[in-house]
Structures are given as C-alpha cells and as structure tokens.
Amino acid sequence: MKKALLVTIVGAFILFQAPLASSEEKVSSLRGDHELDKPAKPIKRKKQKKSGDGIERNWKLQPPSIPHSVEKDRVNLKYNTCLKCHAKANAEKEKAPAVSDSHFVTRDMKVLEKLSPRRYFCRQCHTPQADVKPLVKNTFKSNDIELNNLLIEKTK
Amino acid sequence: MSQMKSPKRMAGFFIKGTLLTGIILGILFWGGFNWTLAMTNTEQFCISCHEMEENVYQELQETVHWSNRTGVRATCPDCHVPKDWTHKIIRKIQASNEIYHKLLGTIDTPEKFESKRLELALHEWKRMKDSDSRECRNCHNFGSMDLEKQEERSAERHDPHVWEVQDGKEPTKTCIDCHKGIAHNLPEGWEEAAKKAGLQD
Numbered sequence: 001m002k003k004a005l006l007v008t009i010v011g012a013f014i015l016f017q018a019p020l021a022s023s024e025e026k027v028s029s030l031r032g033d034h035e036l037d038k039p040a041k042p043i044k045r046k047k048q049k050k051s052g053d054g055i056e057r058n059w060k061l062q063p064p065s066i067p068h069s070v071e072k073d074r075v076n077l078k079y080n081t082c083l084k085c086h087a088k089a090n091a092e093k094e095k096a097p098a099v100s101d102s103h104f105v106t107r108d109m110k111v112l113e114k115l116s117p118r119r120y121f122c123r124q125c126h127t128p129q130a131d132v133k134p135l136v137k138n139t140f141k142s143n144d145i146e147l148n149n150l151l152i153e154k155t156k
Numbered sequence: 157m158s159q160m161k162s163p164k165r166m167a168g169f170f171i172k173g174t175l176l177t178g179i180i181l182g183i184l185f186w187g188g189f190n191w192t193l194a195m196t197n198t199e200q201f202c203i204s205c206h207e208m209e210e211n212v213y214q215e216l217q218e219t220v221h222w223s224n225r226t227g228v229r230a231t232c233p234d235c236h237v238p239k240d241w242t243h244k245i246i247r248k249i250q251a252s253n254e255i256y257h258k259l260l261g262t263i264d265t266p267e268k269f270e271s272k273r274l275e276l277a278l279h280e281w282k283r284m285k286d287s288d289s290r291e292c293r294n295c296h297n298f299g300s301m302d303l304e305k306q307e308e309r310s311a312e313r314h315d316p317h318v319w320e321v322q323d324g325k326e327p328t329k330t331c332i333d334c335h336k337g338i339a340h341n342l343p344e345g346w347e348e349a350a351k352k353a354g355l356q357d
Contacts, residue, residue, distance in 0.1 A: 050307065050308075052308040052309070068307060068309060069307060071220075072219070072220060072338070074337075074341070074342075076341075077344075078341065078342065078343065078344040079337075079341075079342045079343075079344065079346060081337070081342070084347075095309075095312075
C-alpha cells in the first residue's frame with residue numbers, strides 16, 4: 001500500500017513536473033526572440049545601386065539592370081514613362097540606351113513598327129539593383145569566356 | 157420751428173451717414189470677397205467636386221508631390237492658382253468657365269474625364285509654359301539647386317540652365333518643357349500632341 005502511494009506520488013510528480021519544466025524553456029520562433037507585444041524591429045533599408053555608366057551584365061544576354069531611380073516612372077495602358085528617354089526617337093538626345101531591335105519582334109517573329117506588347121513592361125526583365133547579400137547561396141559563373149574560346153577553337 | 161433741424165445740420169447728418177454706411181459696406185464686401193477668394197483656394201474646396209476628387213486627386217497621391225522624404229507636400233492651388241494678386245484674379249475669372257462645364261457635366265464620369273484628359277492637360281501645359289512655370293518656381297529655383305545632390309543624369313540636364321541663371325540670363329527652358337505628368341497621369345498620345353503644340357521638343 002505504501003509502495004503504491006509512493007509510485008503514485010512520484011508518477012504524478014513526473015507527469016506534472018515535466019510539462020511545467022519544459023514550458024519554462026524559451027521557444028525560439030522564426031520571428032526570433034522578439035516579444036509579440038513589442039513593436040516590430042525597424043526594417044534595414046537597402047540603398048539602390050546607381051551609376052552613370054550602367055551596371056555590367058553577368059552574362060551576355062542578360063537584360064541590362066537599371067542604374068537609376070525609377071520610383072517616379074509609370075508603365076500602364078496609356079503610357080510608359082521609361083520611353084521618354086529609352087524610345088529610339090529620344091535615346092540619342094537623352095543619352096540613354098535605346099530599346100533594342102529584339103523588342104519590336106512578336107513571338108511569331110513578326111517585326112512591328114511599335115514596341116512589341118510582350119516587351120512593353122520594362123521591369124519584368126530590367127530591374128533596379130541593390131548591394132545585398134544573396135538570400136540563397138549560389139555558385140553562378142558566367143561561361144561567356146569559355147563559350148567564346150570554344151567558338152574561336154571551332155572557327156580555327 | 158425750433159423742433160425742425162436746420163438744412164445745414166441735415167446735410168451734415170447725411171454726409172456722416174453715407175460715409176459710415178460706405179465704410180461698413182466696404183468692410184463687408186471686401187472682407188467677403190477676400191474670404192471667398194481664400195475659401196475657393198483650398199484643396200478641400202477643389203475636391204468638393206467629385207470630378208477632381210475621383211480623378212486628379214487620387215493620381216496626385218501616388219506622386220512625390222504628395223509624399224516624400226521630408227514631408228513637404230503641394231496642394232492643388234499651390235500649382236494651379238498663381239500666388240500674386242493680379243495673376244490670381246485673372247486665373248479665377250478664367251476658372252468661372254469651370255462652373256459652366258460643371259453644370260453641363262462635361263467631365264462628370266471617369267470615362268468622360270479620360271476622353272478629355274489630353275485637351276485639359278494641353279491647356280495646363282500651355283498655361284505653365286506661358287508663365288515660365290511660375291507656380292513651380294514658387295518652390296523650385298535653378299538658383300537654389302544643388303547639382304551635387306542630384307542624380308548624375310538630372311544634374312547633367314539642369315546644369316546649362318543653372319549657369320544661365322548664374323550669368324543673369326533667362327533660362328532657355330522652363331520646368332514644364334521636360335517635367336510633364338509629374339503630379340497626374342499622362343494622357344494617351346501625350347508626346348505627339350505636346351510636340352505638335354510646341355510644348356515639347
């Protein structure tokens with residue numbers, strides 16, 4: 001009888017104590033050790049990379065990145081303010097790179113007089129850049145040089 | 157006879173009465189006039205018409221003249237009504253035409269507004285060009301521009317005009333020549349139309 005009582009007490013102690021002890025451990029969420037009722041940490045802003053000479057491409061056919069501010073630019077059904085400078089007619093005067101010929105071709109290889117609709121939304125491919133650590137590690141290396149060498153060898 | 161006032165005294169009363177009434181009426185009318193001018197020169201007045209509130213006021217809210225780094229903002233009359241008295245009165249009289257079109261309902265739906273947008277924009281660009289962008293220059297001045305703080309491209313474009321002003325010459329270009337559609341949406345085909353009207357090179 002005494003033994004049974006002891007087992008019950010010890011058992012109860014273990015059963016009830018175990019969750020109590022674990023609840024005191026700190027659970028670290030994805031949010032970090034930030035209290036729920038505290039205001040969020042300020043966001044670290046990234047400064048946009050700007051340069052007068054453009055940003056170098058990482059591979060030959062990469063759409064060039066945007067080296068200037070674009071917050072005031074609007075692209076919609078009625079107008080596209082990027083074309084104020086980058087349209088062929090304005091590019092020379094504005095000292096801006098003009099939209100390339102490839103942008104006047106439809107997917108059926110029809111050459112249009114106006115910009116092809118599939119190339120109208122500039123920032124689908126051309127994007128502003130910031131100096132940031134990549135979120136995912138990558139080992140990308142351009143093989144342009146190797147390709148070039150291969151071509152040279154083949155033509156020899 | 158002693159109860160009748162002498163003609164001389166009557167005349168005195170008359171002159172004093174007229175003067176006093178004149179002064180009071182003057183204060184009332186002039187005050188009322190100024191009050192009306194000031195009242196019709198507020199953004200709240202502008203957007204009391206749905207034509208303004210639903211179209212151009214919404215568009216303004218997406219631009220740098222509404223929200224920016226330093227928290228300075230422009231209201232409708234800052235750009236669309238001249239500050240000095242003469243030009244303000246002239247503009248106000250011209251604007252009475254807007255009441256007529258409000259009654260006609262010329263732009264009372266977004267569709268109607270959109271189809272008139274180019275015409276309305278051309279009017280405003282022409283007004284700005286003719287006044288050498290006076291309302292822009294209430295805040296923006298070539299003389300106070302720090303080109304060092306501008307982006308390379310902007311600085312390059314502003315540079316010749318800053319020097320023109322420095323040399324005491326009239327700048328060869330005015331703000332609106334290049335800065336169109338900075339506070340409201342551009343109309344479709346704006347570039348060709350502006351070039352045709354001599355408002356854009």
